[in-house]
Amino acid sequence: MHPWGAMTALRRPGAWLAAAALVVVVVVAGLSGRGPRVTTAVASRGDLEQHVVASGRVWVPSRVQVSAQIAGLVIAVGAVEGQRVKAGDLLVQIDDAEARATVAQAKAAVDQAAARVDQLRRVGSIVATEMVRQAEANLTRAEQELARVEKLVATGSIGSAALDDARRAVELGRAQKSSADVQQIASAPMGADSRLALSALLQSQAQLTGATVRLEQTRIIARQDGVILSRGVEPGDVVQPARTLLVMAADGDAQLVIEPDERNLAWVRIGQKAFASADAYPQEVFGAEVSYIAPSIDPQRGSVEVRLRVPQAPAFLRPDLTVSVDLTVASKSAALVVPTEAVRDAATRSPSVLAVEAGRVVKREVKLGIRGEGATEVQAGLQEGAEVILSADRALLLGQRVRAAPRRP
Secondary structure, three states: OOHHHHHHHOOHHHHHHHHHHHHHHHHHHHHHHHOOEEEEEEOOOEEEEEEEEEEEEEOOOOOOEEOOOOOEEEEEEOOOOOOOOOOOEEEEEEEEEHHHHHHHHHHHHHHHHHHHHHHHHHHHHHHHHHHHHHHHHHHHHHHHHHHHHHHHHHHHOHHHHHHHHHHHHHHHHHHHHHHHHHHHHHOOOHHHHHHHHHHHEEEEEEHHHHHHHHHHHHHHEEOOOOEEEEOOOOOOEOOOOEEEEEEEEOOOEEEEEEOEEHHOOOOOOOOOEEEEEOOOHHHHHHHHEEEEEEEEEEOOOEOOOOOEEOOOOOOOOOOOOOOEEEEEEEEEEEEEEEEHHHHOOOOOOEEEEEEEEOOOEEEEEEEEEEOOOEEEEEEEOOOOOEEEEOOOOOOOOOOOEEEEEOOOO
């Protein structure tokens, strides 16, 4: 066509529209041949950490319920809620007038029994020995008198009545001697009287010990350092044994309790480090360490109880305070990672990713490792540099031609 003819044709509106339509058709046909655009990311190596984040509370290792052991009238309470107490501090005082009187009476009984034992040891033995000596002397005289009387009766100097009297005197002397011997044995250190006196002393000492214990029970003291959590007694109350008067949190290593999902159980280990913060003080972060993992699972919630020790507990930590815990359960350097959103069926036994190879969609079954924030480790099934498709808003078919659009960092 002559140039002037072409220019004349282009001046016609219909020619312009036809040309534009032709261009659009060509472009659309070209794009359709290359497939839809998909957002992709490259599998690359990097450092990765897996965390378990959970809410919990400050746990009191030893929550002591302070109660009375005897009944009585409370005359003083020495602690209030929130107060820090030391071992030996008086917490509750029960009226002790009757207990003191019982102790005084028991002490008097002990003194009396001890004096009786001492008397037997010092005086009783001497007296008994003197009685034996006197009985032996009396028996000797009676036997000598009997011999003299027997001679006189034999010669007919005296009658037989005197002989009977002499014989009765000897029998009486022998009886007195036997009685003195028994008394001497009884008053000996292992004799019956000594044993009875010693038994009475031991019994009175036991009664004194019991009375002293009951007196001490009128003073309820702190057995160890701690903080008073609650108070349920006031002066003038009449308390009964086993009634809880105060609840105390005994001092010890501060601990945190969290209950992560049971699916995290395989990752949690004793000794793992964590960072925690109290909801009331979110800017104050402190360290913690896993010290206990419950041996059973809560069947209602599907969670497991985990306790963490706080080596250097901040001063603001209080029992039952709500905390947030970030527990590092695994870490790996130079791991092959892909964005978590690129992994399909991650919770099943056959996780996979869709990748772009030679402009087409392919499926790669992968073996997963640790899971970090927004990234997941691929241990097998994928090569470094592979281009994986992120979660798509349209259905993709395997082998379908697509156009990769790398996601900007």
